[in-house]
Every structure is written in C-alpha cells, then in structure tokens.
Amino acid sequence: MPAQPDLPLAAPELLDSMLTRKFGPEVQNYFSGSPLNRLSFLRTDHAFLAAALTHHSTAFVAVDDLAPAARDAANLAYVSHADLSAVIGENPFAKTEAEMIEAYNSKVASPLILFLGINDKRHEGFEYKAYKGVPYFAVDITPKGSHEEAAKGVIETLKAKNLIFLQGRSAMTLNASDAAIFAQARALLDWNARNPFCSGCGQPTLSVHAGTKRVCPTADLAPGASARGPCATRGVVSNLSFPRTDPTVIMAVISHDGTKVLLGRQKRWPTDWYSTLAGFCEPAESVEEAVRREVWEESGVRVGRVVVHSSQPWPYPANLMIGAIGQAVKGGEEINLEHDPELEQAKWFDFETVRVALKTGTSGLDEAPGEGRKEGDLRLPGHTAIANQLLQAVVLGGFLGGETKI
Known part of the structure; x- marks a missing residue:
C-alpha cells in the first residue's frame, strides 16, 4: 500500500488562541x-x-x-x-x-x-x-x-x-x-x-x-x-456564472450510550470496507437538519444533537464536505435500510473495533489495507478522507476530550 501523505499543519496563529484553548486545535483536512x-x-x-x-x-x-x-x-x-x-x-x-x-x-x-x-x-x-x-x-x-x-x-x-x-x-x-x-x-x-x-x-x-x-x-x-x-x-440584476460548490454533510454518529459508532457500506466497496454516512445538503436546510435527515433516510437511525467538527474541500468535482458528529436519540438506534436503498449495509461498531481498524485497516478504496490487519477485520478510509478524522475524534476522544491522534 502506498504511503499515505501527511495532513496540513495548522498555522502558528491558529494555535495561540483562546478559542483553541477552549475548543481544541482546528482540524486541517486533506x-x-x-x-x-x-x-x-x-x-x-x-x-x-x-x-x-x-x-x-x-x-x-x-x-x-x-x-x-x-x-x-x-x-x-x-x-x-x-x-x-x-x-x-x-x-x-x-x-x-x-x-x-x-x-x-x-x-x-x-x-x-x-x-x-x-x-x-x-x-x-x-x-x-x-x-x-x-x-x-x-x-x-x-x-x-x-x-x-x-x-x-x-x-x-x-x-x-x-x-x-x-x-x-x-x-x-x-x-x-x-x-x-x-x-x-x-x-x-x-x-x-x-x-x-x-x-x-x-x-x-x-x-x-x-x-x-x-x-x-x-x-x-x-x-x-x-x-x-x-x-x-x-441586466440590472446580474446573474453571471460563478464557480459552484456543493455543500455535503458527512457524519460520525455515536450511539445514545456513547459506546458505538454507526458505519455503512455500498455494494461496490471492497469486502469489510465501511465508512461514515454522507449526503448533500438540500435548499433551505441547515447542516444539522441535513445530518439528521440523511442518517434517517439511509439507515433509519434517528439523530438528536449535532456538532460541526471540521470541513474538507473535495474537488471531485466541487464539494465542500462538512464534517459533523451526531448522537442517536434514546430508542432511535434501530437500523432500517428500506427508506432509501443507497447502502448495502449499516452496522453499529464498538469503539475498540474502530480503534483497531484505524491502526491497521485504513486505505483507499482501490488499495490494500495496512499491515497488521487480520482477515475479516473492519476496513476504513485512510486519513486523507474526512471520515477518518471524524472517527478519530469519536473513538479516541479528541473532539470530546482526551487524545487527538493514534
């Protein structure tokens, strides 16, 4: 597997800030x-x-x-x-x-x-x-x-x-x-x-x-x-053509008790390869509302509180991935794939399983997983994907308090 490139380093002025001291360092995505x-x-x-x-x-x-x-x-x-x-x-x-x-x-x-x-x-x-x-x-x-x-x-x-x-x-x-x-x-x-x-x-x-x-x-x-x-x-009211960027939400959803994370997979993906759920924002819809709607439509899970984590420009062709962390409401964790049949499967994974996958099972879709992965273990996107950063924030506690990196 080719070496995964480093992520951008935060500028010094982003580190010396009362906002950084209160909310933690700003996440810089690929x-x-x-x-x-x-x-x-x-x-x-x-x-x-x-x-x-x-x-x-x-x-x-x-x-x-x-x-x-x-x-x-x-x-x-x-x-x-x-x-x-x-x-x-x-x-x-x-x-x-x-x-x-x-x-x-x-x-x-x-x-x-x-x-x-x-x-x-x-x-x-x-x-x-x-x-x-x-x-x-x-x-x-x-x-x-x-x-x-x-x-x-x-x-x-x-x-x-x-x-x-x-x-x-x-x-x-x-x-x-x-x-x-x-x-x-x-x-x-x-x-x-x-x-x-x-x-x-x-x-x-x-x-x-x-x-x-x-x-x-x-x-x-x-x-x-x-x-x-x-x-x-x-005309007087100009409607000239400017570059378009499509806002897209991508979210790590944790269970109500805070011990599991929801992941999904599409049929075309490699065996055992899962990722966080994602979808486009619709007109007149907030980021938080888009997260709740997309998660329910794709998995049947109902999400309550949503917090924005970071964003990632994605030039394929022109998306802005808005990364968020959401938490399922009590009694709303049952998976139902019959609303919008986009996913082949959605599952809850305990934090430890995801931690292991982040260490040994990350890769691009067309790449082999990292060294040390056992056959049948969970596979996840590499750290150039914002999905990886969201999962690190959840299962390592970085966004919720504690360590920030593996």
Whole structure:
C-alpha cells in the first residue's frame, strides 16, 4: 500500500488562541491548508496578471484532461512559462476584460489559464504594489481546438523530462501543500469545462477573472455566429456564472450510550470496507437538519444533537464536505435500510473495533489495507478522507476530550 501523505499543519496563529484553548486545535483536512494567498480582488487587474504570468519566478501547474503534471506521486511538477509558451501564446492578460469581451470569437478556443494566488512566504523578486511573493498559475494543456498540436508537443516535452500525469484520484498521494493547490486548480478547470454556455440564453460564454467567472458577451465575431439578443445575465440584476460548490454533510454518529459508532457500506466497496454516512445538503436546510435527515433516510437511525467538527474541500468535482458528529436519540438506534436503498449495509461498531481498524485497516478504496490487519477485520478510509478524522475524534476522544491522534 502506498504511503499515505501527511495532513496540513495548522498555522502558528491558529494555535495561540483562546478559542483553541477552549475548543481544541482546528482540524486541517486533506485538500485544505493551501500556502497561497489567493488575492481574489486582483483577478480583474490585468496589469497585475500580465506581469505575474511572465515573471521568472512564476510557478505553473500544467493539467492535461484534469491530470496534473508531477515529478512523482507525492510532488507536483511546477514548470516555467517557457515550458508552456507554445500553448499560452501571447500574454492573454495584455487585454482588459472589456477588450476581451469586445473581441470575443467563439470559434477561437484559447487555453484556460487560472491565477491561483501568490506564495507570500517566498520572496523571489516578484512585487506588485504591496504584494510580494511567487505567483502560481494553472494552465489547461488538454489537446483541443486551435492549440491541439501545440498542446500535444508540450505534453511530449514534459514527459521527455520524466514528468508524469496523475490520473483520476491518484492525485490523493500528493503532499498536503501540493494537494491543496491542485484541488483549487482542478475544481476551477472542471467548472469551466462544464459551463461553456450561458444559462440565460444558451450562447457560448467567455472565461474572465483569471478563470473564476464566465460572462455572456454582447456579440460574437465568429463567422456565421447568430446575432445575440438581450440576456438576463447582462441586466440590472446580474446573474453571471460563478464557480459552484456543493455543500455535503458527512457524519460520525455515536450511539445514545456513547459506546458505538454507526458505519455503512455500498455494494461496490471492497469486502469489510465501511465508512461514515454522507449526503448533500438540500435548499433551505441547515447542516444539522441535513445530518439528521440523511442518517434517517439511509439507515433509519434517528439523530438528536449535532456538532460541526471540521470541513474538507473535495474537488471531485466541487464539494465542500462538512464534517459533523451526531448522537442517536434514546430508542432511535434501530437500523432500517428500506427508506432509501443507497447502502448495502449499516452496522453499529464498538469503539475498540474502530480503534483497531484505524491502526491497521485504513486505505483507499482501490488499495490494500495496512499491515497488521487480520482477515475479516473492519476496513476504513485512510486519513486523507474526512471520515477518518471524524472517527478519530469519536473513538479516541479528541473532539470530546482526551487524545487527538493514534
């Protein structure tokens, strides 16, 4: 089984706090803890973006069909502008947003370039107004459109330098810092790819704000393009397209007497592999209500008090996992899978069984369990999953008082 990456470390300012002394340390989950200052208010400043894009210190994440270039399974490969210049072409930020919209041609597919932020802990020459650090961008080098051949050439050149592209969820082997940077890039690239048309009029849209907003231009210079009429997204009440994040609850539910935890499994999962229950929040529903509803619908168990534990960005494609701990009400622990047949099985496990599994039986779905596990023993998600952190909080007492780690 490949080594599981470390989790993000809490910043010093998070530790020296009266809130930390009262409630314990803040839990940092995998895919969070990015070292970058996103400087979101500078995404419309094209002078800043143009200078940052071509600076000698700037680091680029090259992504082919959502697979990032990497040096190995644990480390992204931060390449230079020169490595990607064949795809990037002329500096796209040399034009203002207004000029980009005025010159819009839906038949000319420019590669998507995302500004991710600045690492202001590293000072290597780039400076703009009060901001210093190393700029980070992500570039979609997927071979397509007018830059297909250039993209193929860039990919072959990067592979010739012994770089690899991490496919699917292989990126979950990345070190914590790189994983957080990739999560931001992946979510934005995926969102842009899924939203090429305007929700108001159905016409092709243009990516602006360095990849974090899409607009419906007033005209299209492409040959044969139909005339564009009025669109609600350009009205007084703006309905422009921004990246979507779907809130999802995931919860460790303990029995009323505080000795067992509820876990479930889906049919496609490996034998003996269980996890905490989870589901999407619905409109006009609080996190606490979503926890109680999802647990009852999937398992029949009725939950009373719910406490939020921590959260985890999950870029597959764009979820925010809101981790919670809930407790079953007295007399409400009977399992019934007949409401919503999503789970193959749900069971109560005593704390000691879960403690053993956390030590010897954690893994990804497609990985072998840890050393020391006995055949037939419980298997659980690895610690890059928030489910693992929730179970640690429950059975080791960290969130409820006592130790915090195995």
